[in-house]
Amino acid sequence: MKYWVNVPVQVTGYHGDLGDSIELVVEQLAKLDACNSALLDYSANSDATDDTAEFAVTVEASSLADAFSTGLSCIRSAIHAAGAATRGWDEMSPDDGVVIYQVDADESVEVRPLVDA
DSSP states (O other): EEEEEEEOOOOOOOOSSSHHHHHHHHHHHHHHHHHHEEEEEEEEEEETTTEEEEEEEEEEEESSHHHHHHHHHHHHHHHHTTOOOBBBBBBBOOTTTTEEEEOOOOOEEEEEOOOOO
């Protein structure tokens, strides 16, 4: 079954345009899309006025829990591959010159099944 997974994040430690940092993650999602058959599609939005972004992926999974895990894993992998960090996965801080994407809590991640047409 196909699921949509949306992950809102707070972004800290970036320099220049927030969109440039987001684009680096999107480029990594594109690479994952090419080699991960569970990842079907992806998108990103950002708002520099409050330093937030949302990454969304469409994944193939057998359950809501598997979709949550796969979607979050793909997004975190792309963030890390872009040279950034995610709180809770490593002990980086913006003072280290690293962009940090922080998910408020797993409860903020939205997962919805998609209806096949």
